[in-house]
Amino acid sequence: MWRYIGRKLFVYLLTFIVAVTINWMIPRFMPGDPVRSMLSRASVGDPEALERMTNYYNEVFGLDQPLHQQYLSFWSGLFKGDLGISTMLYPQPVLDIILRAVPYTLGLLIPAILLSWIIGNRFGAFAARSKVLDNTVLPVGYILTATPYMWLALLLAWSLGIVAGVFPVAGGYSYSLRPDFSWMFISSLLTHWFLPFLSLFIVALGGWAIGMRNMIIYELEADYANYLQALGAPRRLVRRYAFRNAMLPQITGLAVQLGTIIAGALLTEIVFNYPGLGTLILNSLNSRDFFLLQGIFLFVVVGVLIANFIIDIVYVLIDPRTRVQMTGGSS
Amino acid sequence: MRVLRLPAALAALAIAATACSSDGGDSGGGGEYPRNETLYTTGTAWGPPTSWNPMMRGQYTVGTIGLVYEPLFLFDGETGEYVHWLAESDEWPSENVHEITLREGVTWTDGEPLVADDVVTTLELGKLDGSPYSNVWNYVESVEATDERTVTVTFSENRPQEWMNWAYANPIVPDHIWSELSETDVTDGPNENPVGTGSYVYESHTDDRMVWERNDDWWATEALDLDMDARYIVDIVNASNEVTMGMLNQNEVDLSNNFLPGIDQVLNSNENITSFYDGPPYMKSANTAWLVPNLTREPLDDPDFRQALAHAIDLEQIVEGPYANLVQPASPTGLLPEWDDYIDHELVEDKGFTYSASEAVAILEEAGYLDEDGDGYVETPDGEPISLTLEVPSGWTDWMEAARLIATNAQDVGINIEAQFPDFDLLVDNRNAGEFDLIINNERQLSNTPWTYYDYLFQLPVQEQQSTVNFHRYENEEAWALTEQLAAVPVDDVEGAAEITSQLQEIQLTDLPAIPLWYNGLWAQSTNEYWTNWPSEHEGTPNSPATLWNGWFELGAITTLAEIEPVE
Numbered sequence: 001m002w003r004y005i006g007r008k009l010f011v012y013l014l015t016f017i018v019a020v021t022i023n024w025m026i027p028r029f030m031p032g033d034p035v036r037s038m039l040s041r042a043s044v045g046d047p048e049a050l051e052r053m054t055n056y057y058n059e060v061f062g063l064d065q066p067l068h069q070q071y072l073s074f075w076s077g078l079f080k081g082d083l084g085i086s087t088m089l090y091p092q093p094v095l096d097i098i099l100r101a102v103p104y105t106l107g108l109l110i111p112a113i114l115l116s117w118i119i120g121n122r123f124g125a126f127a128a129r130s131k132v133l134d135n136t137v138l139p140v141g142y143i144l145t146a147t148p149y150m151w152l153a154l155l156l157a158w159s160l161g162i163v164a165g166v167f168p169v170a171g172g173y174s175y176s177l178r179p180d181f182s183w184m185f186i187s188s189l190l191t192h193w194f195l196p197f198l199s200l201f202i203v204a205l206g207g208w209a210i211g212m213r214n215m216i217i218y219e220l221e222a223d224y225a226n227y228l229q230a231l232g233a234p235r236r237l238v239r240r241y242a243f244r245n246a247m248l249p250q251i252t253g254l255a256v257q258l259g260t261i262i263a264g265a266l267l268t269e270i271v272f273n274y275p276g277l278g279t280l281i282l283n284s285l286n287s288r289d290f291f292l293l294q295g296i297f298l299f300v301v302v303g304v305l306i307a308n309f310i311i312d313i314v315y316v317l318i319d320p321r322t323r324v325q326m327t328g329g330s331s
Numbered sequence: 332m333r334v335l336r337l338p339a340a341l342a343a344l345a346i347a348a349t350a351c352s353s354d355g356g357d358s359g360g361g362g363e364y365p366r367n368e369t370l371y372t373t374g375t376a377w378g379p380p381t382s383w384n385p386m387m388r389g390q391y392t393v394g395t396i397g398l399v400y401e402p403l404f405l406f407d408g409e410t411g412e413y414v415h416w417l418a419e420s421d422e423w424p425s426e427n428v429h430e431i432t433l434r435e436g437v438t439w440t441d442g443e444p445l446v447a448d449d450v451v452t453t454l455e456l457g458k459l460d461g462s463p464y465s466n467v468w469n470y471v472e473s474v475e476a477t478d479e480r481t482v483t484v485t486f487s488e489n490r491p492q493e494w495m496n497w498a499y500a501n502p503i504v505p506d507h508i509w510s511e512l513s514e515t516d517v518t519d520g521p522n523e524n525p526v527g528t529g530s531y532v533y534e535s536h537t538d539d540r541m542v543w544e545r546n547d548d549w550w551a552t553e554a555l556d557l558d559m560d561a562r563y564i565v566d567i568v569n570a571s572n573e574v575t576m577g578m579l580n581q582n583e584v585d586l587s588n589n590f591l592p593g594i595d596q597v598l599n600s601n602e603n604i605t606s607f608y609d610g611p612p613y614m615k616s617a618n619t620a621w622l623v624p625n626l627t628r629e630p631l632d633d634p635d636f637r638q639a640l641a642h643a644i645d646l647e648q649i650v651e652g653p654y655a656n657l658v659q660p661a662s663p664t665g666l667l668p669e670w671d672d673y674i675d676h677e678l679v680e681d682k683g684f685t686y687s688a689s690e691a692v693a694i695l696e697e698a699g700y701l702d703e704d705g706d707g708y709v710e711t712p713d714g715e716p717i718s719l720t721l722e723v724p725s726g727w728t729d730w731m732e733a734a735r736l737i738a739t740n741a742q743d744v745g746i747n748i749e750a751q752f753p754d755f756d757l758l759v760d761n762r763n764a765g766e767f768d769l770i771i772n773n774e775r776q777l778s779n780t781p782w783t784y785y786d787y788l789f790q791l792p793v794q795e796q797q798s799t800v801n802f803h804r805y806e807n808e809e810a811w812a813l814t815e816q817l818a819a820v821p822v823d824d825v826e827g828a829a830e831i832t833s834q835l836q837e838i839q840l841t842d843l844p845a846i847p848l849w850y851n852g853l854w855a856q857s858t859n860e861y862w863t864n865w866p867s868e869h870e871g872t873p874n875s876p877a878t879l880w881n882g883w884f885e886l887g888a889i890t891t892l893a894e895i896e897p898v899e
Contacts, residue, residue, distance in 0.1 A: 033521060053461065075545075100538070161581070169577040169578065175371060283378060288756045
């Protein structure tokens with residue numbers, strides 16, 4: 001068991017190092033100079049002043065050092081929790097800015113992923129082999145899972161937001177409120193949270209429901225199911241066994257899908273101007289703030305790795321076969 | 332049961348997490364801004380508020396200059412008159428001396444009175460290297476506080492037009508605070524606690540909004556009878572056209588100052604959303620969009636080639652196409668409609684360009700640009716093939732569409748131009764360094780004098796980095812000398828100025844250092860659900876600009892805020 005976890009940890013560590021390196025490289029090799037664009041926003045006219053300020057900022061951001069030095073100091077800063085200073089929100093530290101946005105993104109992602117997975121699976125299992133539901137749920141599910149997140153988000157914003165006027169279409173909470181711990185503020189948070197959550201939830205739901213339905217049908221064809229049926233076991237019991245077996249691929253699927261869902265969440269945030277990481281990515285891209293950009297990507301990468309690791313462990317706990325494999329037995 | 336409990340727990344967790352995250356630290360407790368006392372604006376800020384330093388031009392938070400820091404004068408673009416603001420009166424005892432008397436009873440928001448030393452310090456700050464107006468010391472000799480409320484400015488060189496432009500475009504900062512700041516704090520500090528004389532004070536901010544609260548002791552309430560009915564102004568950082576459109580439709584925002592494609596349909600169909608004019612072009616003009624050629628590159632350095640290009644562009648098509656008549660074609664001089672008095676119409680009739688593809692072809696032929704190799708595009712007289720790019724920032728959809736049309740127009744007469752859409756910051760880098768063929772630019776806004784436009788066209792010397800003017804790198808000593816003469820004309824001498832501008836137009840129309848395209852609008856759409864009496868062409872409504880753009884408070888936008896009324 002520990003060897004298994006150790007091996008997994010090693011793979012994750014390697015992935016982490018590669019991801020961080022790529023993450024460090026991309027913004028540095030993008031065209032355009034962040035300091036220059038920061039200064040041109042300040043419209044400094046005098047070339048001498050421009051020269052001086054460019055040097056000053058290059059020093060502040062450590063851009064005057066040779067590349068390998070920058071790379072090393074990036075790693076050392078990383079372990080100290082120092083991700084640099086943002087040029088967009090100069091002089092705020094990148095970490096502070098990200099920590100402000102992370103709760104919004106997690107608040108969207110965690111409920112959307114878990115709820116859609118749980119409800120999707122239940123519903124898929126329920127719909128399998130039921131003629132009416134199969135004929136209705138299946139096509140709807142296919143359409144939903146093929147829908148781009150952004151498009152559904154726009155559609156929801158338009159229908160429930162603008163036409164029906166039930167939900168607000170932008171922001172994390174009402175522009176008329178100051179953040180505090182009051183009922184009014186929390187309800188405003190919730191109404192602003194609902195539409196982005198809904199669009200993530202609906203798209204993911206379709207995929208899980210279809211996957212589960214197919215898995216259940218497959219399991220019901222399996223020998224053990226036929227045998228149970230032949231023994232006269234009640235339909236509920238057979239289905240319960242099938243469901244537990246069908247869960248396993250769905251968990252793997254969750255690990256695989258995580259990246260897509262997060263990307264979807266980032267896009268959805270942009271549509272709703274939701275103050276999470278996605279909106280932050282867009283803003284930092286627009287102002288070429290590559291310290292912030294690389295900080296955000298780092299967070300996303302670490303988040304995905306941690307989630308995958310958790311899923312790996314959960315998998316071990318619920319699938320006895322992996323445990324047998326690990327202790328040297330054969331399946 | 333298990334299924335139900337989990338989501339409920341998760342939802343609770345999510346709420347707790349989001350609630351804790353939002354830092355309410357500095358706002359001092361929560362609460363709601365009452366809707367009927369709050370003005371919501373958007374369309375000016377493109378990034379989170381980070382600086383309240385009026386010296387950091389282009390980076391300060393919306394309203395820092397205008398709502399907090401105020402200038403000595405305002406300039407009313409409609410009447411062409413200077414309005415006394417912090418100055419109570421002013422006179423010119425001799426040609427090179429300007430004596431300004433400050434208002435009595437103006438106080439800074441920390442309780443100190445406004446004194447002549449404040450003006451002196453503000454001007455002295457221009458001596459710092461990073462100051463946005465260091466060039467003021469090219470012609471100002473000295474500035475003195477003759478008594479508590481009188482400032483005397485003496486000029487080494489008389490440039491009243493340029494000086495008055497400074498006097499209304501730059502705000503006064505308090506001496507008792509700014510004289511003690513270090514040099515870097517002045518030019519680069521965030522100035523988190525702005526102390527001004529203005530109508531609003533800092534309330535709070537987050538990454539997506541800036542909130543201003545009314546200053547109940549504002550001097551103009553008594554002195555000029557201006558009442559700010561909005562107790563709060565919440566300026567929302569721009570997200571996207573869709574978001575703004577949605578918020579306008581939901582009456583969540585009262586004033587939007589951004590170009591919104593298709594806004595003409597909304598204005599026509601939704602009674603509640605209004606703009607300055609009821610019909611096209613719906614909004615007033617704010618600045619001129621120029622087609623800026625790089626004059627250091629062949630064949631753009633040839634005036635004949637530029638003339639041909641100017642004749643090839645079908646502006647009507649652009650105005651009616653991508654803009655759906657939201658803008659108007661520019662005068663060949665590029666001067667805004669407000670400057671009509673300075674335009675030499677006979678000269679324009681004679682030398683100004685108009686759209687004519689055949690004329691363009693004729694000019695090209697005459698100048699020796701012919702298509703010898705038969706690829707459909709002309710070559711230079713030396714036989715070199717011509718291939719140019721026209722760059723506009725990616726995402727500026729109206730400009731992208733216009734650039735495509737210009738490229739097509741040019742190709743129709745045989746000039747090979749391709750439209751490209753690089754990232755904005757990259758474009759700015761290349762623009763300043765002179766590494767481009769053609770770009771579209773509209774840096775200069777309406778102002779007190781067409782001098783600002785000629786400064787934009789002709790300023791010398793050309794430096795390695797051209798970050799604000801003369802991106803085309805045009806070098807013409809005569810034109811620059813005339814521009815400097817224009818700066819020296821007394822401010823009320825329109826005829827004298829027009830004589831010089833006529834000569835400048837002669838040069839500009841012959842040489843076409845940059846080609847005027849259209850007047851970009853003063854984008855302003857307002858909803859009338861909570862606030863009304865917005866500026867419009869109708870009788871009885873204000874005529875001032877309804878915008879929070881940088882540089883427009885001084886052109887009267889501040890009075891618009893006093894004119895609007897809450898809906899009962």
